[in-house]
Amino acid sequence: MMGLTILIRNLSMHIHLSEKFINRRCVKTSHFRGGIVDPTRSSQMRVVDLIASLFRDLKVRDIMGVIGGSIMPLYDALYHHREHFRILMFRHEQGAVHAADSYARVRGTPGIVLTTSGPGATNIITGLTNAYMDSSPVLAITGQVATGVLGRDAFQEADMVGIAAPVTKFAYQVRDPGEALPAIELAYRISLKGRPGPTLIDLPRDVQVAHPSELRELQIDLSKYEPLPPDEGKLRDACRVLIEAERPVILVGGGVRISGAHEEVLALAELLRAPIVTTLTGKGSVPSSHPLVLGVVGMHGRPEADAALANADVILALGTRFSDRTVGSFEEISKKKIIHIDIDESELGKNVRTHIAIASDLKSALRGMISLIGERVRRDERYLEWLMTIRREFERAMEEWSKSFNGMAPWKILKAIRRAMPPDSIAVTGVGSHQMWTELHWDVLMPGTFITSAGLGTMGFGIPAALGAKAAAEERKVVCIDGDGSFQMTFNNLALVREYGLPFIEAIFDNRALMLVKHWQKFLYGGRIIATEFKSSPDLSKIAEAYGIEYARPESYEEIERKVEWAVRNDEPLILDLLIDSEEDIVLPWVQPGKWLTEAILPPRMEVSLRWSE
Amino acid sequence: MVRVERVLSVRAFGGLDQLLRVVNALRRGRAEVRGFEVRFIGKEILAFIRVDGGPEEIKWVAKKIYSLPEVKSVDLIEDKLLEPILR
Numbered sequence: 001m002m003g004l005t006i007l008i009r010n011l012s013m014h015i016h017l018s019e020k021f022i023n024r025r026c027v028k029t030s031h032f033r034g035g036i037v038d039p040t041r042s043s044q045m046r047v048v049d050l051i052a053s054l055f056r057d058l059k060v061r062d063i064m065g066v067i068g069g070s071i072m073p074l075y076d077a078l079y080h081h082r083e084h085f086r087i088l089m090f091r092h093e094q095g096a097v098h099a100a101d102s103y104a105r106v107r108g109t110p111g112i113v114l115t116t117s118g119p120g121a122t123n124i125i126t127g128l129t130n131a132y133m134d135s136s137p138v139l140a141i142t143g144q145v146a147t148g149v150l151g152r153d154a155f156q157e158a159d160m161v162g163i164a165a166p167v168t169k170f171a172y173q174v175r176d177p178g179e180a181l182p183a184i185e186l187a188y189r190i191s192l193k194g195r196p197g198p199t200l201i202d203l204p205r206d207v208q209v210a211h212p213s214e215l216r217e218l219q220i221d222l223s224k225y226e227p228l229p230p231d232e233g234k235l236r237d238a239c240r241v242l243i244e245a246e247r248p249v250i251l252v253g254g255g256v257r258i259s260g261a262h263e264e265v266l267a268l269a270e271l272l273r274a275p276i277v278t279t280l281t282g283k284g285s286v287p288s289s290h291p292l293v294l295g296v297v298g299m300h301g302r303p304e305a306d307a308a309l310a311n312a313d314v315i316l317a318l319g320t321r322f323s324d325r326t327v328g329s330f331e332e333i334s335k336k337k338i339i340h341i342d343i344d345e346s347e348l349g350k351n352v353r354t355h356i357a358i359a360s361d362l363k364s365a366l367r368g369m370i371s372l373i374g375e376r377v378r379r380d381e382r383y384l385e386w387l388m389t390i391r392r393e394f395e396r397a398m399e400e401w402s403k404s405f406n407g408m409a410p411w412k413i414l415k416a417i418r419r420a421m422p423p424d425s426i427a428v429t430g431v432g433s434h435q436m437w438t439e440l441h442w443d444v445l446m447p448g449t450f451i452t453s454a455g456l457g458t459m460g461f462g463i464p465a466a467l468g469a470k471a472a473a474e475e476r477k478v479v480c481i482d483g484d485g486s487f488q489m490t491f492n493n494l495a496l497v498r499e500y501g502l503p504f505i506e507a508i509f510d511n512r513a514l515m516l517v518k519h520w521q522k523f524l525y526g527g528r529i530i531a532t533e534f535k536s537s538p539d540l541s542k543i544a545e546a547y548g549i550e551y552a553r554p555e556s557y558e559e560i561e562r563k564v565e566w567a568v569r570n571d572e573p574l575i576l577d578l579l580i581d582s583e584e585d586i587v588l589p590w591v592q593p594g595k596w597l598t599e600a601i602l603p604p605r606m607e608v609s610l611r612w613s614e
Numbered sequence: 615m616v617r618v619e620r621v622l623s624v625r626a627f628g629g630l631d632q633l634l635r636v637v638n639a640l641r642r643g644r645a646e647v648r649g650f651e652v653r654f655i656g657k658e659i660l661a662f663i664r665v666d667g668g669p670e671e672i673k674w675v676a677k678k679i680y681s682l683p684e685v686k687s688v689d690l691i692e693d694k695l696l697e698p699i700l701r
Contacts, residue, residue, distance in 0.1 A: 161631045166638040170683050173631060190683050219627045219657060220683050346677040349670060 044211040047180040047203075048077035051141075054185055056084050060112055062103065062471050064088045064096040066123075068116025070143030070156060073208040075114065088471060088500055090464065093120050095493035097127025098461050099468030101136045101198075102428065102451050105257075106472035110137040110191045110199075117143045118156030121202075122163065126458055129167040131198040133455025134281055135254060137191035138198035140164075141184065146206040147175050160202045169197030172218070177210035182217045194225030195344040196258060227343055230360035230368055238316070238339045238356050239372045245314035245337075247383050247612065248274040251297070251326075254281030254454070255319015255342060255362055262286050262447040264366035265318065271370060273379040274316070275387055277305040279326045280439055282319075284450030288443040294387060298326040299591050300436040303610060304391040306589065306597040311383075311612040312336060319343070319362050322351040323455070329596045341365050383612065390608055397606035398441075404604075406581040408557065410434065410509055411441040413578055416557040417479060417507055418443055420564035425449065425477040426469045430462035430486025433516045434509035436587040438481045460489030463506065467493060470502040477568050478504035484537060485514045494547040503573035505564060506549075511580040512537050519586055533582070544575040553577040619648065620672050623689040624661040624679060632684045633659055639682060643675035644668070 045053075051074060055063070063085050067075050078085055090096035093115045100111025115121050121142035131138045145154040164171045170190045174180045180203065187199035242248050250269050256262055262285055269276050269292045276286060277297040286293050295302035297309045309315065309327075314337045320326070321342075327333040333352055340347075340354040341362055348357035358365055402409035414437060421427075423445040429435040429452045444450045451469060453461035466480035487508050496502055518532040544551035550572060554560045560576065567574035589600040598610040626632055633652060636659075640647060645667030653660045665672055672690065680688045 162634065165631070165635045166642075171631070171635070172628075221686070222683065224680070225683075344681065346674065346681045350674060 046073070046077065046209050046211055047177050048074045048208045049080070050181045050212075051184055052077040052081045054181060055112070056081060058185075058188060060085065062086050062088060063112045063114055064090060064100045064103070064468070065114035066090055066093050066096060066116070066120055067114075068118075068120045068143065068156070070117035070145060070205050071114055071120070071141070071203075071208075072116075072143075073205065074141065074143070074203070086471075086500070088467070088496060091492040091495055092490065093123035094127055094460065095464035095467070095490050097124040097138065097140065098130065098458070098464035098490070099471065099493075100138045100140075101127060101131040101134070102465035102468035103472040104131075104137045104196075105451050106426065106448070106469050110139045110188055111468065113138060113140040115140070115142050116156065117145055117160070117205075118158045120156075121160045122158050125163060125167065126456075128164060128198045128200065130453050130456040130458045130461065132167045132169070134453065135196050135258060136198065137196040139184075139188050139191050140198065140200045142200060142202050143208070144173065144202045144204040147204045148206070150204065160200065164200045167198075168200050170199040171202070172200070173202040173204070174207050175204065176216060177207050177212040178214050178216040179218060180207055180212065182215055186218055186220060186222075189222060190220075193222050194227070195255075227361035227364065228359065230341075230358050230365040232368065234356055234358050235365065235368045235372060238358065239369055241314055241337060241339060241356065242272055242274070242316060243373065243377050245312075246380075247312050248272055248314040248316065249308045249312035250274050250276045251309065251315055251317040251320055252276055252278040252282040252285050253318060253320025254279065254285065256282060256285035257448055259319060259343070259362040261318070261363040261366055264363055264370065266290055266292070267370055268366055268373070270376070271373050272377050273381070273384065275305075275308045275384060277301075277308050279320050279323065280452060280454040283439060283452075284444055285319075285447055287445055287447060289445055294391065296439045297597070298323075298328065299593075300439055300587050300589065301591070301597070301600070302391070302440055303394050303589050303600060303602060303606070303608070304387045306591070306600050307390050307610040307612070308387055309333075310597040310610060314339065317341070318366075321347050324351075324593075327352070327597075328591050329594060332596045382614075386612060390610070393606055393608050394603070397603045400605055401603050406584050407579060408555075410437040410580055410585065412557055413507070413509075413560060414438060414441045414481070416560040417481075417505075417564050420561045420568060421479055422477055422568065425479060426451065426473065428452070428462055428466045428469055428478065428480045430480070430482040431457045431459045432483040432485055432514065433511070433519065433585055433587050434481050434483040434486075436516065437509070440587070442481070459483075459486045462486050463490045464493050466504045466506070467496050467502050470504050471500070474502075477571075479564075480504055480506050482506060482508050483515065484508055484510045484512060484534070484540075488538070491543060494543070494549065497573045498548045503567070503571055505567050505574045505576065507576040507578060508540065509578050509580050509585075510537075510540070511582040511585045513582050513585075515582065515585050516587070518582075519590075522586075524592070540575060540577045549573045549575050551575045551577065553579065615668055617667060618669050618672065619664065619666045621691040622661075622663040622665060622672075622676055622679065623687075623691055624659070624663065625686040626659040626661070626682070627657060627684045627686065628659060629654060629657065633661065635682055636661065636679055636685065639678045640665075640675060643678060644671045645675050
């Protein structure tokens with residue numbers, strides 16, 4: 001019934017919006033808010049003017065992109081509303097779309113990207129794929145050549161719907177001007193509905209400047225994305241299985257953050273006395289400080305988390321797709337009793353066979369389970385104590401390793417930065433060994449404050465994502481834990497730091513290599529090192545100077561902390577050049593591809609078994 | 615492994631562009647496509663897709679196609695019922 005009410009409300013809103021625009025089109029220009037059309041020239045609004053008005057109604061604040069010939073009319077329409085929007089002019093479209101992705105993850109509303117046709121549009125494909133893999137709502141509007149020359153290889157023509165179709169939740173080329181506004185409003189809503197994801201509207205240049213005589217809705221019904229109430233019988237079964245389990249574990253994915261269900265997860269874990277492990281995106285879903293949160297599981301997972309998943313008899317998996325990076329061996333994980341809850345029904349049974357599959361919004365399903373379980377389950381605490389022993393042994397071994405580490409140890413650098421940052425700071429990462437160290441050792445103190453490229457693993461994500469996060473929450477501090485490889489892919493976007501006042505701390509783990517790949521070459525490719533070492537690296541101090549950003553190359557953890565505190569206190573941007581020994585920078589623990597979690601290679605002098613034995 | 619042959623009856627909004635998205639979902643599944651017939655009626659697509667594979671895999675492909683916003687319905691049909699149509 002609740003779903004029906006929401007549906008009716010949403011439909012009413014949609015009809016209301018559409019009627020409003022039809023009315024606006026019909027009334028005299030003096031009635032238009034903002035007076036965007038010259039009354040002496042036209043009594044009708046162009047498609048682009050309607051879009052600008054829609055953005056205002058949707059309370060869009062920031063728009064990211066790069067202008068070009070085929071999107072000029074839309075930017076021109078925004079000119080008339082420039083007091084309402086901030087246009088963040090990125091130096092490459094990839095930067096704009098990563099920023100929009102991150103912006104959306106922080107604000108919970110779609111990040112808007114506008115690019116021109118051809119290369120401007122194709123440059124966002126990596127970012128759209130990234131957003132698709134990590135379920136992030138992004139609305140991209142790409143300019144397109146005029147409909148009259150579509151398909152004739154016109155200048156800067158690219159088949160964007162064809163290219164973007166497999167990596168977007170929705171992609172549509174508007175050829176009928178009457179469809180333009182409804183299509184964009186629909187794409188905005190689709191990006192948020194159910195499991196979020198990126199959408200793309202391809203807008204030919206002549207359509208942008210047309211004056212539609214009427215608006216035509218696309219016959220797409222989104223009611224199927226309204227979350228159904230969870231099946232109560234299945235919830236009861238799930239609770240029974242979890243209560244009867246000897247060693248249950250809760251596997252938290254990114255869906256928990258999207259659903260805003262972290263409190264329910266913690267409450268359920270406390271009732272069940274079940275440890276919580278997370279995927280990489282799930283790391284940002286629950287606070288690391290909770291005693292039952294053991295950390296990230298998988299290829300570079302924490303040993304206590306790997307042990308908890310490997311030795312579990314029942315897994316309650318929440319909002320996760322069972323990535324190969326998380327589970328290691330599908331054969332082994334399939335031996336467990338798996339209860340899987342996800343809003344996207346097509347995720348259930350995709351990678352693992354489930355014992356109980358529940359298609360539902362997590363928050364309502366978890367609330368149902370909490371009320372069904374009622375009181376705390378009595379459980380033998382020895383298993384949890386054993387997991388805590390592994391945690392302590394891991395911390396001890398890492399501390400010991402840091403003493404013999406040549407130079408500063410990456411994990412201790414992270415602790416130093418964390419100490420200097422406020423609890424609500426947003427941490428963003430690039431992709432590589434620094435990301436894996438962050439996965440292992442960065443403490444997420446508040447849910448929703450960790451942003452990384454998990455599914456696609458996009459190097460270069462960090463800097464634009466940090467800009468997007470800062471644009472979304474200017475009152476908060478942002479740190480980007482980056483690698484020198486990732487940094488060199490998108491640092492051109494540092495120009496936005498001073499231009500728009502978006503300061504953040506760029507902490508570069510500078511090992512002069514594509515370290516995670518070099519790691520594999522060392523251990524899986526017979527030590528044959530090829531194409532992973534930078535023989536020549538840019539002078540980061542000069543890059544910092546070029547963009548007007550403070551630079552430091554600290555030589556101690558205390559110095560790192562002091563520099564970060566300075567940047568936080570003054571809300572100033574800072575580039576930290578953190579030299580890491582390229583030979584020692586081996587991220588451990590490490591589960592080799594296809595191996596089971598108990599076979600993790602542990603840090604030096606950490607001698608524990610990850611197999612539970614009573 | 616048990617293999618079955620089924621027909622996916624797909625109703626969707628749009629034209630060739632939207633059909634492309636259905637095909638993309640299909641391409642990435644593990645069911646093998648044995649036949650494909652499509653009709654375009656105004657802005658509505660009617661597709662009959664004959665697939666062969668494990669029953670669970672076919673169900674998953676159906677769910678994946680249904681998850682596309684433009685898809686209105688996906689029905690799994692025992693192939694014998696549709697033989698006359700597909701011929």
